[in-house]
Amino acid sequence: MSDKNKHERTKRIFKITGICLIVAGAAFAITGFIDFFTSFGTGDMPSLFWCLFIGLPMLAAGASLTALGFRREITGYVKNETIPVINEAGQEITPAVSAIAKAVKGEESNLCPICGKPNDEEAKFCRHCGADLLVICKNCGKKVKSGAFCSECGAKLE
Ligand SMILES: [Zn+2]
Ligand SMILES: [Zn+2]
Structure with missing residues (x-):
């Protein structure tokens, strides 16, 4: 037993x-x-x-x-x-x-491009929906935060 x-x-x-x-x-x-x-x-x-x-x-x-x-x-x-x-x-x-x-x-949060919720500045994935917060810039090849433009080279992100 x-x-x-x-x-x-x-x-x-x-x-x-x-x-x-x-x-x-x-x-x-x-x-x-x-x-x-x-x-x-x-x-x-x-x-x-x-x-x-x-x-x-x-x-x-x-x-x-x-x-x-x-x-x-x-x-x-x-x-x-x-x-x-x-x-x-x-x-x-x-x-x-x-x-x-x-x-x-008044600080800017690392907002998720999918759900729009804030994440830690260093976060790679959204903690709310799991979306990838980093994208690879096709111009410079670096992993940067998703957004309208690359934060490394200024190229337009897709
Ligand atoms: Zn999200
Ligand atoms: Zn770039």
């Missing part, structure tokens, strides 16, 4: 045992409470008061076991889902923020 399956099984046992303990503990605690309060009315000694002392620790143990059973799922969820989402959000936000910063400063 693989380690992951063993974890899955332990987790399930924790959850089932925890939930059973909560249910049983709650039953004991409620019995104890009802007995305690009904005894007040009658003036008798609460005979089932001990149920509270069993029920409450059972509830606590059940709650912590259930929490343990669910915790790995929660950490797994955090590891597998939340962080990539945050990273993706960060990757989306960072270029936008730098583009805004550049626009505010």
Whole structure:
């Protein structure tokens, strides 16, 4: 059996045992409470008061076991889902923020000829659509930024 399956099984046992303990503990605690309060009315000694002392620790143990059973799922969820989402959000936000910063400063961005979005000055390919940001000038043979004219020799680019 693989380690992951063993974890899955332990987790399930924790959850089932925890939930059973909560249910049983709650039953004991409620019995104890009802007995305690009904005894007040009658003036008798609460005979089932001990149920509270069993029920409450059972509830606590059940709650912590259930929490343990669910915790790995929660950490797994955090590891597998939340962080990539945050990273993706960060990757989306960072270029936008730098583009805004550049626009505010009045700097010219390396705009993509296909989608028109800004890229890093040194970028060879558009990070938004993958278009080639460099073209080979037919006049001087150098790789230059795509645009109307070659930035090396001034020849008209196709
Ligand atoms: Zn593009
Ligand atoms: Zn050229």
